[in-house]
Amino acid sequence: GESVGLHLPTLSVQEGDNSIINCAYSNSASDYFIWYKQESGKGPQFIIDIRSNMDKRQGQRVTVLLNKTVKHLSLQIAATQPGDSAVYFCAENILETGKLIFGQGTTLQVKP
């Protein structure tokens, strides 16, 4: 699979490989984090979330890792498929406000 450092606008992977999308967040008061997938012409779609008292959470083919020490979040997609092609956003929820602050997004391109 491919790994990227800090935020890159575009990630291109081969079908079947693992993808890792990174995100840095800014607010120490953020206690909840969400990954969204956005396909062209659609609204953001919830993928997976994680609370600040956890460092890892797994879903179906997706895993989110949280490193509070360096304020870093990552989304891992196993066995990437063409249907995974989209823009992926991380978002941090500011404690007790409900405000979601979004990252700039990473476009995932899956090559057949």
Add this chain to the structure above:
Amino acid sequence: NAGVTQTPKFQVLKTGQSMTLQCAQDMNHEYMSWYRQDPGMGLRLIHYSVGAGITDQGEVPNGYNVSRSTTEDFPLRLLSAAPSQTSVYFCASSYNRDRQPQHFGDGTRLSIL
């Protein structure tokens, strides 16, 4: 459940015109919010509401008004449209404001000429 429904899907306005973007949810969610999305950027929060009768400003509130008279509806008003308000607008809702994923509508694409 229809989820979050936004109308219209597309709209073209002239500078100075007013309009209301509609948002409705049928999930009995307390929290609702409006975002705008510009090319190459993430979503930015315009206004939000933690329940009927309560609204507050987000990151970019200027030029927009909101009200929340019912749990289901959260309209966004542009009183005097400006070209800088050309954007895609998304409405979202969640069960409450804390640690709940927000569910988004499919957006209204607005062009101001």
